[in-house]
Amino acid sequence: MNLTMLLDMAADGFGDRTVIGSRKDGLTAARLRDLSAAAAAQVRAAGAEAVVYLAVNGPAFPLAMFTAARAGVPLVPVNYRLGAEQLAALLANHPNAYGIADETQSEALTRAGLSARTPEDFILEAAQAAEKGVGDQDDAHDAPEAPAVIIYTSGTTSAPKGVLLHHRNLVSYVLGTVEFAAAGDDEASLMSVPPYHIAAVSNVLTNLYAGRRFLTLRNFSPEGWLDLVRAESVTNAMVVPTMLARIVDADGVDRSVPSLRALAYGGAKMTPRVIERALKEWPHIDFVNAYGLTETSSTIAILGPEDHRAAITSDEPLVRARLASAGRPVPSVEVEIRDEAGRPVPAGEGGRIYVRGEQVSGEYAGSGPAVDERGFFDTRDWGRLDEDGYLFVEGRIDDTIIRGAENIAPAEIEDVLLRHPGVADAAVVGVPDEEWGQRVEAVVVPLPGADLDGETLRAYARERLRGSRTPDRIALWTELPRTPTGKIVKRDVVAGLTAADRQTA
Amino acid sequence: MKLRPGQQVASTVDGTRLIVVRAPAEEVALTCGGAEMVDAKQAPAPSGVPAEDAREGTQLGKRYAAEALGIELLCTKPGEGTVAANGTPLVLQGAKPLPASD
Numbered sequence: 001m002n003l004t005m006l007l008d009m010a011a012d013g014f015g016d017r018t019v020i021g022s023r024k025d026g027l028t029a030a031r032l033r034d035l036s037a038a039a040a041a042q043v044r045a046a047g048a049e050a051v052v053y054l055a056v057n058g059p060a061f062p063l064a065m066f067t068a069a070r071a072g073v074p075l076v077p078v079n080y081r082l083g084a085e086q087l088a089a090l091l092a093n094h095p096n097a098y099g100i101a102d103e104t105q106s107e108a109l110t111r112a113g114l115s116a117r118t119p120e121d122f123i124l125e126a127a128q129a130a131e132k133g134v135g136d137q138d139d140a141h142d143a144p145e146a147p148a149v150i151i152y153t154s155g156t157t158s159a160p161k162g163v164l165l166h167h168r169n170l171v172s173y174v175l176g177t178v179e180f181a182a183a184g185d186d187e188a189s190l191m192s193v194p195p196y197h198i199a200a201v202s203n204v205l206t207n208l209y210a211g212r213r214f215l216t217l218r219n220f221s222p223e224g225w226l227d228l229v230r231a232e233s234v235t236n237a238m239v240v241p242t243m244l245a246r247i248v249d250a251d252g253v254d255r256s257v258p259s260l261r262a263l264a265y266g267g268a269k270m271t272p273r274v275i276e277r278a279l280k281e282w283p284h285i286d287f288v289n290a291y292g293l294t295e296t297s298s299t300i301a302i303l304g305p306e307d308h309r310a311a312i313t314s315d316e317p318l319v320r321a322r323l324a325s326a327g328r329p330v331p332s333v334e335v336e337i338r339d340e341a342g343r344p345v346p347a348g349e350g351g352r353i354y355v356r357g358e359q360v361s362g363e364y365a366g367s368g369p370a371v372d373e374r375g376f377f378d379t380r381d382w383g384r385l386d387e388d389g390y391l392f393v394e395g396r397i398d399d400t401i402i403r404g405a406e407n408i409a410p411a412e413i414e415d416v417l418l419r420h421p422g423v424a425d426a427a428v429v430g431v432p433d434e435e436w437g438q439r440v441e442a443v444v445v446p447l448p449g450a451d452l453d454g455e456t457l458r459a460y461a462r463e464r465l466r467g468s469r470t471p472d473r474i475a476l477w478t479e480l481p482r483t484p485t486g487k488i489v490k491r492d493v494v495a496g497l498t499a500a501d502r503q504t505a
Numbered sequence: 506m507k508l509r510p511g512q513q514v515a516s517t518v519d520g521t522r523l524i525v526v527r528a529p530a531e532e533v534a535l536t537c538g539g540a541e542m543v544d545a546k547q548a549p550a551p552s553g554v555p556a557e558d559a560r561e562g563t564q565l566g567k568r569y570a571a572e573a574l575g576i577e578l579l580c581t582k583p584g585e586g587t588v589a590a591n592g593t594p595l596v597l598q599g600a601k602p603l604p605a606s607d
Contacts, residue, residue: 180566
């Protein structure tokens with residue numbers, strides 16, 4: 001049960017089909033297998049214990065993934081936006097690795113004592129080795145419990161941790177959620193998230209297994225994305241919510257995407273205004289909201305196209321509300337909501353989200369598996385299930401505000417602010433307070449041309465929220481601090497608010 | 506044989522290989538082409554031929570199951586032989602599509 005099994009099936013089942021890159025000069029499934037076998041022989045010859053990938057997304061990324069799998073070592077995609085110090089600390093965990101890095105990043109690898117080659121050279125060297133008949137002879141690398149990919153968490157609430165995704169987890173995810181060779185040979189998928197994001201890893205595997213051609217966008221821009229969708233007749237795409245917001249909000253661009261059939265989004269909370277606008281702009285597209293964590297090998301719950309259409313057209317508040325839900329758990333995963341004492345709570349009640357399933361790793365480098373005795377993993381997300389099993393995710397437990405003795409989930413307040421017609425973006429945080437421990441404050445980004453002020457917004461919030469939940473102050477900013485993949489960095493919001501206080505004091 | 510999810514099983518009479526998606530708690534007699542299947546890790550090179558009356562064959566990437574037994578296998582290498590559990594041929598499963606989410 002190895003990732004190479006998925007590639008072997010693809011090469012056996014539809015070896016001539018182009019699965020990576022453009023139709024005219026991309027790689028077929030059979031070619032991908034040959035190149036990965038040749039490159040794996042080189043990784044083995046170098047005695048490397050991991051393959052580190054420090055570059056933007058591109059055809060070298062899937063090749064690196066299967067090369068590592070064939071060589072029996074983990075792939076470690078690394079965030080190329082990290083600062084020098086953080087990067088050095090992370091690379092020190094992989095001293096004996098085979099390095100692939102963009103030209104601008106190769107120095108970081110060299111400094112860490114690793115070999116470095118560009119993604120282009122990596123493909124070229126593999127092709128040359130394949131030509132010479134170099135192949136990976138060792139076929140005995142079926143090690144389901146070995147780590148296939150190590151992804152470092154973004155560390156928005158704590159220091160980055162290396163999540164070990166074993167071959168068993170990733171293969172189970174693919175077998176549990178994708179039908180083999182189900183894609184038509186005209187289908188093409190565009191991935192816009194960077195390779196160190198779990199969705200980029202799972203995207204490689206699910207599209208290959210489905211037989212869907214796989215394209216990447218190196219650096220996201222709304223125009224670049226729309227142009228590529230049209231130029232390559234892209235049928236499926238995945239974006240994070242901030243990307244969708246930029247696409248629907250961009251001025252003076254041609255938003256026609258006649259080839260696009262399905263658009264998946266996930267990775268952070270979606271603003272209702274943005275998804276509603278996208279649904280109106282593109283009524284022909286099937287929208288899919290996916291909820292998952294790095295630790296769960298990507299998607300564990302899906303809000304499907306029919307759910308989206310039902311929610312947008314329904315008059316029933318329960319059905320309408322589901323547009324903000326993560327949908328229902330995938331069949332191979334169980335979800336349990338538990339209270340603070342660890343007891344499962346009934347439908348409708350909030351608590352911690354726990355998940356169990358073969359795709360759930362829940363293991364971090366350097367520490368044992370973080371699952372309980374029943375095999376459940378604590379997502380550290382707060383949420384609830386409704387009576388029909390729809391999962392509502394209400395934010396990180398670590399972001400919970402404790403005001404006096406009251407626990408307050410910022411998501412509830414953010415939802416209220418985001419429904420104000422002049423609000424583009426909102427974040428609610430707990431700011432240290434002498435009397436209450438923490439007090440509730442908010443930062444709002446107004447839509448262009450909206451006439452807003454903090455006090456009017458507070459009055460708006462007070463009409464819809466309990467007094468203790470109404471932010472004590474609402475500041476207006478031009479943008480929120482977010483990670484490149486769209487997660488709000490709450491500690492930076494708090495830091496910004498308290499710094500402003502110090503300046504005015 | 507006692508099966509576990511993720512385990513790969515191999516035919517001894519042709520190239521058929523399947524991966525266990527769902528395993529029953531009890532032991533099952535798993536056969537391909539009438540001959541007992543083995544764990545792929547210990548599989549010898551196939552010899553002989555599938556039995557005349559057990560040549561329904563398998564298709565790459567398809568699921569085969571027996572609901573009553575709680576067993577489901579996925580074909581990773583197709584072959585000629587019929588795959589059966591406790592003497593009953595497994596049934597080819599239809600696709601259960603989920604929308605692409607990544």
